[in-house]
Amino acid sequence: MKIEIKSYWSGExxxxxxxxxxxxxxxxxxxxxxxxxxxxxxxxxxxLCxxxxxxxxLCxxNLxxxx
Numbered sequence: 648m649k650i651e652i653k654s655y656w657s658g659e660x661x662x663x664x665x666x667x668x669x670x671x672x673x674x675x676x677x678x679x680x681x682x683x684x685x686x687x688x689x690x691x692x693x694x695l696c697x698x699x700x701x702x703x704x705l706c707x708x709n710l711x712x713x714x
Contacts, residue, residue, distance in 0.1 A: 650674040655689040655709040672698055679703050 649665035652674060662678040662685070671693035678685060684704035691711050 652678055652685060653689050654687045655707070656687055661685060661688055670694065672696070675700075675703075 648667075648669040649663055650669050650671060650673075651660045652662045652664075653660055662674070662681065662683055664674040664677040666673065671690070672695055675685075675690070675693065675695065675698060679700070679702065685708060686704050687707040687709075688705065689709045690705075691709050693710075695710075
């Protein structure tokens with residue numbers, strides 16, 4: 648399953664990742680291994696339990712629960 652991480656402001660796709668049994672956490676971890684940053688990423692409702700976000704540029708990211 649392919650998951651896209653989009654900009655909170657523009658809706659532009661910042662990163663897309665796909666694999667079997669994909670999750671938002673797996674997609675975010677894959678995105679963090681690439682040189683792109685996640686500035687302004689819309690991560691509302693993403694289950695990031697156990698995520699190691701050291702070094703991630705999440706400036707301006709929306710991390711609300713989506714409700």
